[in-house]
Amino acid sequence: MLLVAMAGTFLAILDSFIVNVAVPSIRADLNATFAQVELAVSGYVLVYGLLLVTGGRLGDLFGARRLFMIGTAVFTLASLAAGLAPGPVTLIAFRVAQAVGAALLYPQVLAVLQTAFTGRAKVRAFAVFGATIGLASIAGQVIGGLLIHLDLFGLGWRNVFLVNVPLGLLTLVGASRTLPGGGARGARLDLVGVGLLSGALLLLSLPLVEGHQSGWPAWTFVSLAAAAPVGVAFVAWERRLAARGGSPLVNPRLFRLRTFSAGSAIGLAFFAGNAGLFFVLTLELQTGLGYGPLTAGLTFVPLAVAFAAASLLAPRLQGRLGRHVLTLGYAVNAAGTLALLVTAWAAGPALTGWLMVPALTVIGFGEGLGVSPLTRTALSQVPAEDAGAAGGVLGTANELGMSLGVSVLGLVFFTALGSHDAAPGAYTGAFTIALVGNLALALTALALLPPLLRERA
Structure with a gap:
């Protein structure tokens, strides 16, 4: 059950990132404008965020397994269609269809983790969930770059979508055999x-x-x-x-649960910082330092490994520290961000990916301690009948945070840069200034913790 749920999680999160490295190839092959390719990327994020709550509530009403399977089927078919898209307009349409499928399946994962697991098993399940999110986020950069570099069967960028098809089919088969059923509850949407x-x-x-x-x-x-x-x-x-x-659609009583409301606010700030960092770091690596997609993606690997290790270590630490594992995680994340800021400032034009690896590893470790315990704590008081909708709200808060982080830190970065045609060395200066904003978001997540720590489990 956990393996199937994590496969769905991996697919939904992966496709938020994997297309980024394929943008130049898509533009060249489909003769697409920059605006069209950007819409193929941002359209997924936008529609996915819009429908998460609705997808979660549909799972509450008609059963998590049913909605998980419907969402996975839609996502898989849309991935096949996107991989065969003849032009930019059809690619955008199929990316939107992918987002619809992902929004239907993803909230069911949190509902299953919240209702089908108990005790230590639940703690471990959420730890694996956190590790999966981290791996999927970074794997999007690495797998996308690798698939384009290998150019399997001469399909180029199309492989970043077609790779979802076998994974989606296996997930469907597994879901039909392992996920708990649940019938309609007789209520209307x-x-x-x-x-x-x-x-x-x-x-x-x-x-x-x-x-x-x-x-x-x-x-x-x-x-x-x-x-x-x-x-x-x-x-x-x-x-x-x-x-x-x-x-x-969203029962107002959910926001009277202190753990849920505080957890949603923290998630918004935390994911804003993470997404903003990934965005400006990718710009620095590929444009400022001139790295190719694969090399830039590999720079993220130490962060991903640290994220996964910390996620799996979190249950043991939580047994000793309780909810203060979140305090430790966000403090380590802020310390890593400060270290990255100092590294970029001190190195200046001599900055390289290798110089950033130690700080990125610390950031990844802090992020790993901050995802799964936060999600589990935020959902800890949510009734089973609202688990899907609550998972959708949390997902929406995280998505909004990601959009906010990319917008704000992107604005800071490009304002500091002054021009897209600036010299490569200027990118490092803009990156350094953007990291100040990233550090502010990391400290904001830390400052929002006290209400969550005071509330009883």
Whole structure:
């Protein structure tokens, strides 16, 4: 069961990253504009984040196994179609379909971990979950670069999508045999809630995803401002529906659980820092230092190994430290970020990937201690009937954090750079300045911890 659930997790997270290294190849082969390729990348992130809560709630209503299998089937078929796409428009459409499948399957993973495992088994299952997230995030960079470098069967960039097909089929077979069943609960999906939440998330996420590429025109600020009243309307509707005894998309009682509300806020800040770091580090490696996709991807490997090791070590540390394992994790993450900042500042134009490896390893270790214990703690008080929706909310908070981190640190980076045509040495200076913002996000996650630590398990 755990192996199947982690296979689904790996697929969903992998495809948020694997396409990044294929952008130049896709542009050349499909004669696509830069905007079209960017939409193929950002469209996945955007639609995935929009539908996570809805996917989770559908799992609560109709069974986690059923939604996991439907999502995996959609994702696998869409991956095959994306790998065979004849042009940029069809590629964008199939990437959106991939995101729909991922949003249906991913929240079910958290629901299964929360409801099917107990005691020490649950702690270990969440540890493996954290390790899988870290490995999938980095594997996207490494596997993508490797597949393009090997050019298997002469398919080039298409392999980054086609590799999902056999993995998806195996996951489907495993899910049919291992995941616990669960029938419909007789409640209707809150379609008004879906519409209001999707509208609010779209208004918030679209400017964050597309704002930098489009130069932050006026519509991005209008959209960000409009997200607030739509969000307020969603909250008001959910409270009204719950008071009438209905079945809201997100039960308001979830946010009265201190562990869940605090965990969601911490996840937003934590993933903002991580995604922002990955973004500016990739720019520094490939553009500033001139590394190829494979070499740049391999630079992330020590971070990934440390992340996985810390995730698997977290249960043992948590047995001794309790929730203060999160304090240790976020403190180590902040210390690693500070070390990377000092390294970049001291090396200046002489900075290399090898010089960054020690600090990146420390960052990865801190991240590994900060993911699985946070997820398990945030869901610890959530009732079983809301596990899918709660997993969707956590996933959405993390996705919003990632978009926010990329937007904010990307803005800092390019403002400091001044021009895309700047000399390679200027990239290291911009990277150093962006790391100051990354350190601020790491310290923010640490500062948000006290309410979570005070709450009883």
